[in-house]
Amino acid sequence: xxxxxxxxxxxxxxxxxxxxxxxxxxxxxxxxxxxxxxxxxxxxxxxxxxxxxxxxxxxxxxxxxxxxxxxxxxxxxxxxxxxxxxxxxxxxxxxxxxxxxxxxxxxxxxxxxxxxxxxxxxxxxxxxxxxxxxxxxxxxxxxxxxxxxxxxxxxxxxxxxxxxxxxxxxxxxxxxxxxxxxxxxxxxxxxxxxxxxxxxxxxxxxxxxxxxxxxxxxxxxxxxxxxxxxxxxxxxxxxxxxxxxxxxxxxxxxxxx
Ligand code: NAD
Numbered sequence: 001x002x003x004x005x006x007x008x009x010x011x012x013x014x015x016x017x018x019x020x021x022x023x024x025x026x027x028x029x030x031x032x033x034x035x036x037x038x039x040x041x042x043x044x045x046x047x048x049x050x051x052x053x054x055x056x057x058x059x060x061x062x063x064x065x066x067x068x069x070x071x072x073x074x075x076x077x078x079x080x081x082x083x084x085x086x087x088x089x090x091x092x093x094x095x096x097x098x099x100x101x102x103x104x105x106x107x108x109x110x111x112x113x114x115x116x117x118x119x120x121x122x123x124x125x126x127x128x129x130x131x132x133x134x135x136x137x138x139x140x141x142x143x144x145x146x147x148x149x150x151x152x153x154x155x156x157x158x159x160x161x162x163x164x165x166x167x168x169x170x171x172x173x174x175x176x177x178x179x180x181x182x183x184x185x186x187x188x189x190x191x192x193x194x195x196x197x198x199x200x201x202x203x204x205x206x207x208x209x210x211x212x213x214x215x216x217x218x219x220x221x222x223x224x225x226x227x228x229x230x231x232x233x234x235x236x237x238x239x240x241x242x243x244x245x246x247x248x249x250x251x252x253x254x255x256x257x
Pocket of ligand 1: 007008009010011012013014031032033034059060061062087088089090110111137138139140181182183184185186187188189190
């Protein structure tokens with residue numbers, strides 16, 4: 001049984017990963033925004049899936065001290081933090097000359113800096129235990145760019161640099177660090193983006209789905225949350241101990257082009 005922290009796990013990909021880890025019997029620390037009744041219902045539903053405990057910590061991923069507390073309080077409650085999944089993320093789609101400065105700061109803060117703060121806080125305990133798994137949810141946009149996503153693409157490329165560096169620092173301590181790079185996954189984050197992209201490109205939402213999203217992905221299918229969760233579970237296993245510093249695309253062939 002491992003203890004797993006997943007940032008941004010009240011929705012979408014993070015929630016799917018949390019479900020799969022709960023089902024596998026691990027202790028899961030949920031985190032993210034949302035209504036407290038809904039979060040409690042999610043927590044209780046996940047707790048019933050397996051033998052591990054499921055708790056919630058409401059750290060704001062823009063606040064380094066709250067992130068440090070997320071790790072410290074988990075170590076106190078469970079004895080260790082074995083796996084961290086820096087996953088929280090937001091998106092904003094706009095031409096760079098109109099890109100709001102506050103959106104740039106928030107995207108870099110949540111999508112990149114929060115991964116740094118989470119890893120920074122968890123690393124000493126992982127080194128002490130001689131075991132750790134760091135699985136960042138980056139993006140195909142960590143490998144290639146699209147127009148109007150300057151902050152997101154910059155943050156996700158940054159996550160890959162961070163992960164490679166941490167992989168080297170953790171290599172002799174039984175710690176692996178990898179990034180999963182999904183293509184388009186149907187989650188609330190993408191639904192919002194469809195509307196924004198339609199506005200930025202002066203297209204209908206249907207045109208955005210067919211001509212922007214499915215055009216990028218040769219399989220013409222969305223990636224499923226469960227497929228990403230299955231890869232995250234594999235990366236935690238002993239069989240994956242020699243996979244480290246890798247950026248693993250799961251993008252229907254998008255970045256093969
Ligand atoms: P989502 O909007 O469904 O979930 C995002 C999560 O982050 C939510 O739980 C939200 O509450 C949380 N969050 C946002 N701001 C936060 C903050 N300040 N503090 C704490 N939590 C915060 O999005 P998703 O599609 O599941 O995205 C999850 C990750 O996957 C993101 O990093 C995203 O960039 C990445 N990703 C998504 C796709 C996709 O197509 N959906 C593709 C590639 C990568």
